[in-house]
Amino acid sequence: MLECTIAGSLPKPSWLAEPDRLWAPWRLAGDDLAAGKRDATLLALKEQEDAGIDIVTDGEQSRQHFVHGFLENIRGIDFGHRVEMGIRADRYKALCPTVTGPLSLAGRVHETEARLARAHTRRRLKFTLPGPMTIADTIADAHYNDRPTLAMALADLLNQEARALEADGIDVIQFDEPAFNVYLEEVGTWGIAALERAAAGLACQTCVHICYGYGISANIAWKRTLGAEWRQYETIFPVLARSRIGQVSLECRNSHVPIELLSLLAGKDVLVGVIDVANEAVETPEEVASLIAEVARYVPIPRLFPCTNCGMAPLPRALASAKLAALGAGSALARQRLA
Ligand code: ZN
Numbered sequence: 001m002l003e004c005t006i007a008g009s010l011p012k013p014s015w016l017a018e019p020d021r022l023w024a025p026w027r028l029a030g031d032d033l034a035a036g037k038r039d040a041t042l043l044a045l046k047e048q049e050d051a052g053i054d055i056v057t058d059g060e061q062s063r064q065h066f067v068h069g070f071l072e073n074i075r076g077i078d079f080g081h082r083v084e085m086g087i088r089a090d091r092y093k094a095l096c097p098t099v100t101g102p103l104s105l106a107g108r109v110h111e112t113e114a115r116l117a118r119a120h121t122r123r124r125l126k127f128t129l130p131g132p133m134t135i136a137d138t139i140a141d142a143h144y145n146d147r148p149t150l151a152m153a154l155a156d157l158l159n160q161e162a163r164a165l166e167a168d169g170i171d172v173i174q175f176d177e178p179a180f181n182v183y184l185e186e187v188g189t190w191g192i193a194a195l196e197r198a199a200a201g202l203a204c205q206t207c208v209h210i211c212y213g214y215g216i217s218a219n220i221a222w223k224r225t226l227g228a229e230w231r232q233y234e235t236i237f238p239v240l241a242r243s244r245i246g247q248v249s250l251e252c253r254n255s256h257v258p259i260e261l262l263s264l265l266a267g268k269d270v271l272v273g274v275i276d277v278a279n280e281a282v283e284t285p286e287e288v289a290s291l292i293a294e295v296a297r298y299v300p301i302p303r304l305f306p307c308t309n310c311g312m313a314p315l316p317r318a319l320a321s322a323k324l325a326a327l328g329a330g331s332a333l334a335r336q337r338l339a
Contacts, residue, residue, distance in 0.1 A: 001301055002292065002338065003054035004331040005271060007209055007249055008128035008174065009066065009311035010044050010059035011320050022314050023065050034112075037062040041113055045121045047321060052328025055124045055172060055305070060313065062113040066176055067130040067138040068097070069109075074157060076103040076143065083140040088182045092218035098140040103153045109161050111168065118169040127170045129158055131177035131208065132194040133186070148190040155197035166204045174207035174249065175199065181210055184235045192243050199245060207247035207271065208240065211310045212255070220278065223256075230256040237264035247271055251309030252295060253283065262298040270299045273309030274330065275323050282322040288330020289337060301338055306331040 016036045017024040028036045044059025063069025071077050081098040114127055130138075132151040144150040162173050175195055180187050199206045212230070213219035226232075233250070240248055241264060249271035252259065262270060274291045275283055292306055306327060312320040 002304060002306060002331050002335045004052070004306040004327055005055035005126060005172075006048065006053060006057060006324070006327070007211075007271075007273070007277075007308045007311050008057050008060055008126075008176065009313035010047070010061070010324075011313060011315050011317040012059075012061055013040050013043065013317065016040050016061070017064070020314065020316055026064065037113065038116060041116055042120055045117060047324060049121065049123060051321075051324040052332060053123075053324065054331075055126050056117075056121055057126050057128060058113045058117040060128065060311070062110070066128065066311065066313075067135055070130050070135065070158070070161075071097060071139065073106045073109045074103055075106050076101040077139070081140075085140055087138050088179060088213070091182070091213075091222050094138060096138055096140050099143045099150065101143055103157060105157050105160055108164055110165060114165050114168045114170055124171040125169070126172035126174055126207070127165050128174045128176055128209070129162060129165075129198075131175035131179070132158060132198050133183065133191045134177050134179040137179045137182075147186075148194070151190060151194040152197060155194045158198035159200055162198060162202055166202055170204060172205040172207055172247070173199070173202060174209055174247075175245075176209045178209075178211050178213055180208075180236055181212060181232050184232060187236045188239050192239055196244050205247060205269075206245050207249055207269075208243075208245050209249035209271070209310075210236070210240075211249075211251050211273075213310070226256065228256060229258055231258070231261070233257055233261050234264065237261060241265050241267055247305070249273070249307055251276075253291060253309055254279070255309070259294060260298055262295065265299070269303045269305060270295075271305045271307040272299065274306045275308040275327050277308055277310045277312050277315060277323075280319060282319065283326045283330065285326060285329035285333045288326055289333040292330065292334040293338065296338060306334065
């Protein structure tokens with residue numbers, strides 16, 4: 001019980017990519033880059049195991065960004081044709097590649113890192129993919145010209161890769177859908193349908209990560225506009241609770257989401273963010289354990305999985321390591337107390 005996991009990403013070593021930033025350029029190329037990704041993946045697994053993380057990931061060491069990493073092996077996308085566009089309802093700008101024709105997978109996307117991770121840990125292994133709505137929000141489209149249609153096409157490709165990841169021995173496939181929290185109405189009209197299509201036919205555990213975004217400045221500024229209580233989740237939790245996705249991952253540490261809203265996720269496993277990824281203070285095990293106890297009033301303990309609020313990719317590496325250790329130690333403390 002109270003097995004802990006992380007949202008997905010960890011910072012990369014500075015010899016692999018420029019530190020402390022998103023979309024960090026690689027510092028290696030060719031065979032050296034492939035070897036560097038492999039080494040960084042092994043380090044990420046080892047650090048999680050040593051910190052007492054029960055359900056581990058590859059730390060997303062092989063991808064530059066959580067969305068565009070998936071797109072690099074897809075036909076129908078022109079990476080040379082990048083357009084600056086406002087994403088997440090124009091909260092920030094990103095340089096996005098363009099869909100120029102019908103989408104299809106040119107081959108496996110994440111086989112190398114998934115098999116490598118599987119070969120080097122006996123713990124349960126989670127693998128993260130971007131969700132179809134979030135990809136559709138992070139790409140320019142000059143072909144489908146309709147967001148739900150584009151999302152469904154992406155969902156089919158995600159499903160192909162997800163089934164292959166399951167065959168590689170992955171235990172949990174998580175789709176990252178930060179866009180769910182931006183397009184609340186569309187979640188019900190086509191977002192969940194696209195997500196379920198991406199997860200169709202999977203026998204392994206499935207998860208969706210939703211959140212108010214990384215701790216980057218555009219998100220911090222946006223959060224200031226949301227008022228004292230964040231009730232966006234009140235709209236999407238009931239829709240998620242009715243979906244075929246098994247687990248929901250979201251932030252709780254320093255979040256303004258009223259904690260009792262978690263009871264709207266009845267029937268789902270909840271990956272509860274007990275580690276803030278947007279500040280430099282390292283949580284104490286005591287703080288982690290007490291938040292877990294508070295959440296346990298609304299989420300049954302067998303369904304509660306302590307987790308990080310979001311990915312730790314943009315954090316300094318030493319800070320992320322300290323937060324990992326706090327997550328492991330705090331979860332262990334909570335297990336002792338709540339057993
Ligand atoms: Zn997140």
